[in-house]
Amino acid sequence: MSRIVVDGRTIPYESGDSVAMAVLRAGEHPHHGGALCLAGDCPNCVCEVDGIAYVRTCQTPAKPGLVVRRHPEVGAPEIREPAQPNVARSPAAAHIEVRRIETDVVVIGAGESGRIAEAEAVAAGRAVTVLDSADGNEVVAIYGGPTVIVRRPDAMVHYNANEVVVATGAAEIQPVCPGNTLIGIVTARAADQMHTAGVDLGVAVAVGTPPQTAPCMAVPGSLVRIVEADGKLSAVVVSHDGNETTTPCDTLIVGLGFAPRDVLSRMAAPHLPVRTVGQAAERFALPPCPTAGIVCPCSKIGVDDLDGVWDRGFRELELVKRASLTGTGTCQGSVCVPHLRAFIAERSGAIPEPFTARPATRQITLAEAAADVHTDVFRRSPLHDEHLALGAQLDRFGGWWRPWNYGDHVAEYWAVREAVSLGDVSTLGKLVLSGPDVVELLERLYPTTVADIKPGRSRYVLLLNERGHLIDDGMICRETDSKFVLTFTSGGAANAEMWVRDWIETWGLRVHVLDQTMSLAAINVTGPLAGELLQRVGLADQPSFLHHVHATVAGVACHVMRLSFTGEASFELHHPADRSAELWRALMASGRDLGVKPHGLQALFGLRLEKGHVIVGMDSEMDSTPRRLNMDWAVKMDKPDFLGRSALARTADLPDERRLFGFTVEGAAPTEGSPIFSDGAIVGHVASSFTSPLLGHGIMLGWLKHTPWPEQVQIDGRTATVARPPFYDPEGLRARA
Amino acid sequence: MLALETLHGTRIVAAPEALDALDAATWSTSVTVLRFAPDDVFVLGAETISISGEYAIVEAESGFVGCWLTDEQLAHVAEHIDWPLPVERPVLVQGFVAGVPAKIWLTSSATGERSLLLCAAPYACELTERLA
Amino acid sequence: MNEFVETLLDLQWHEPKSTYDVVIIGGGGHGLATAYYLATRHGITNVAVVEANYIGSGNSGRNTTIIRANYGIPESVRFYQHSLDLYSTLEEETGCWIMHATKGLLWLAHTETAMRSERARCLLNTACGAETVMVDPQAAKAICPQLDLSGGGRYPVLGASHHVGAATARHDRVVWAYAQGAMRMGVHVLQNTQVTGLLRDGERVTGVQTANGNISAGVVLSAVGGNVTTIANHAELRLPVRTHPLQAFVTNGYAQSLGPIISDTELFCYVSQTARGQMLIGAEFDPQPSYSTQSSFNFLQSCTSKVTHLLPFLKNLRILRQWTGICDVSADFSPIIGHTGVDGLLITTGWGTWGFKAIPAGGSLMAELIATGKTPPLLEPFGLDRFASDQALADQGSTGTR
């Protein structure tokens, strides 16, 4: 005979038994008392099953070896750590199968009304799926779509349907009277189930409508209280025609009427094609107003509690619920809502509508909800493996894995300043634009003049939104009269692409766009020896500063852009992604004797800070105008129009206290984000900082947001001096060299 | 384990009408025309392509990786897709596969052609891992 | 009677009048707290709070109850720290048990960029009086032993900022504490009374139209949460506010085990355990603006996936209930409090997904503004006019984790 384990003891069960039935068969109670419905409505059979608490055992088929633990009688169940490891797999809960099924009609409930609904739909030639918990399909919730989420023993199933029919029938009313939490109370339908299963009910007494098959003695009258002896019920007191009678019994069977099981219908959004049929749609009479006993078994709320909140002025159904906590437990009000409504109806004279139902009716675990969810994808540059081979510490930045450093960011820094270094800038946004209106587009998009950029030349540009606030920056490279290549920051690329496309559409301009962000890799060759290294690998005619050419470098076709973010001569080689490792290796090999090293973001952030170059999102804020960034030079207000122009014009004369400044400090640089003090008050904060190996002291970009702007401030308890970036090579001779 | 390899071809962004002509043209069996968008096409396998319209953007494209799928492989991939696949063939579908932005050129197995799963190269590793 | 009920104070309802000195639209935390402080601090009791539904039916009764001050700009840190301080004495002041518990909050960082932000947050917050310290992964684990420092192998924890004073309190009990206090002083709270328009005398707002008749007022305050744009419309006022749904869910109750509040700056999800043992879990607001309070399975999926990466012990817990509120998100992710430019109409809005913690400070300072006609210094930066003068208080980075 098969067995399950309950609180450490084995209990035999018979085929077809639910866990609850097996426990009852063993003469025990699955929980700690309360009327059992064995229909999934009440919370009186919930247990921990195989490590998962709050499982309705009446809905859980007994299986060999199932480990069942009762919840503690007082207090909440312990949390059991999941056995499965938290693996780095996507989806993380891949051990739970998820099935997604498209279907026409879903009927929830295989009872009489469900069968009728099914037959009707079939007759109409529609595909129908009938879901019933008796067949292992526990419907969790109906969401928009409509999507019906179903929990099965072997899988989660998500049904997308055109129509949902809720045919969930009615739940039996639970008794509310003193003693109603005792062991030995069952509803009439539960009694029949137990009888059919061959479970001995002992001396059974029925109050209200008696069960159909379970043998019992029917006692006329209404329930007054249930009498306890030895921790379980021993008798029932009934009032009939004004007389109270006490009837001893082992089992009390209650047939107190019904309430619609309409939680799913009430949960579904009003506009969804969700119909409710049969008893679930019926308006049953409410039970009599409860006078004593536990109303909400989930939260152990008694009628005295309802009285208590009522007397304190909590009168709306929702307020009574929230103040008493009635209906906020596991059964989601299945047991208490009819009694609660009856209570309020009697006190107020008006019957309140039941409260809104919210997912979930049948519960799932977090793992079951997450079962098929994939984490975000992190992009890898074509040089990913090269970086790893060089000992890079990778970090995620703008959705990409990028080298943070290769072990020694200061050595990387010096390679840039004194020799030559490679940086992987494949992650930059890269758009090709072509069309008769392309100049018109760019003139409107950018605050810079564009028409005067000659083919072969490029220009640094700010991207502003309509409020005149900086949203990105990058380069414009003109290829021909009607063709441009634009670059954007790695983190801003995706938004920038949408931004450009949106405006083309909005303005109705004739411009084609090709996003090459992921098609082209890019290597920044930077440092005083960059030119020499490139010479060695075949770049003979080198573009001068802010020029760009198409050329073959180490056998790879490259778009070579001469610019500078690091402050040294820099050549950005944009090239086909599949040739990137080859190019990188050629550059590393040819530059060995020059001292070539790769540099990561950490060194780059310092290098550019010495030049005072702003990183969008790091130094700039959501509302940074060019003026606040000291970048008015990049804005041509004499252009007739560009995005942000009217906002800039309007705000130009407004008083403004916000400005990005450079700062220097003796010794090591303060931590980024440090507050800046003046006369003891916070007047701003450090945006970026770097201890410059070359200058031998700390340099910073930081915001001052209170005027008059001081010339000296306190940062990190030290005096810092406002300085004008660049901190290094102010004439920009090295970049142009 | 699916082996995703670089797909070499030509990327063309041009007026939709011009690309319609490419779509409609008869190509040798080694050529596959993937219409990413009304104005955007990726032509695999063709040596040279002529396109009308002086502003068309025509660039060599090697930024995608892909794998031609057997029927079993396709079925396996389909298990990682949470949106319904169309019945029409051949057809290019685009969306998340195992949470990775990807595309599938679905052909009809009746003609013996294989389907092609492709994604941008930066996603290749994660897609391979997730489909393993 | 259980302790939840025993500790409730009385709500005293009044028959509505047709005129009040102050009419507050919206019986959420902000509306009721304003009424409470008007009555208790400024002796202004001829006040009505007009609520479309029942008190606390908006976000004040739906939030995930996180009270913290670790924001990104000094103006906000000071404001929220003031609120935190008021919260910690609210039980004593009102005599209501709001189940206030100081737990501390960990904000986890998984990238160098996030570490940088958290370091900055620690420095700024500590300087502004909201103690926040950087902790390394081991220290984070000591504070929260359930943390998976590998983040499911996907989101390794590089460090965290530990905001020591963060707390939680039972949301609706906060609402009631203020309601009871205000009603006891004679403030009228009119439930089931939706405001459908504003009474105007020329430009000036002189009262409200409701489904149950007009009510005139010396001053009208709009404190309507996600519905603010509809009220503003009645005054032809355009606000830089968009309404977004925000969802959350709660598990069944389990034995107490999670000490601090855990929040993640990259995954935008957060968890705390309530006094009833339930895990209260939320994430970022829905990206599309909407007034809908329907919950979605997508949200549940992505949120459960995220939190279980960080806290795998949650995997086997069962989800009890999921719900949605609609949030008034301002353009700069900071609140908008004060004058509107329309005579007679004040607003408190832009509370978005983070305004529960602000209820005491928002209410008391708004009351001071109404009573004295002067904007208290802590409120000064938060005026609506900041948008026109381009002095926005951009702080999106501080709001994602409530």
Ligand SMILES: Cc1cc2nc3c(=O)[nH]c(=O)nc-3n(C[C@H](O)[C@H](O)[C@H](O)COP(=O)(O)OP(=O)(O)OC[C@H]3O[C@@H](n4cnc5c(N)ncnc54)[C@H](O)[C@@H]3O)c2cc1C
């Ligand atoms: C899921 C969720 C989680 C959150 N978590 C947190 C958190 O952890 N920490 C935190 O600080 N904040 C959190 N918030 C935000 C916080 O709940 C809100 O910012 C705060 O409650 C706002 O309070 P309020 O009084 O302004 O608005 P509400 O509480 O929404 O009150 C507005 C009231 O106005 C009423 N009303 C609307 N229109 C009218 C009308 N025309 N006439 C009359 N009455 C009207 C409504 O019925 C409502 O009762 C969360 C929000 C949500 C939705």
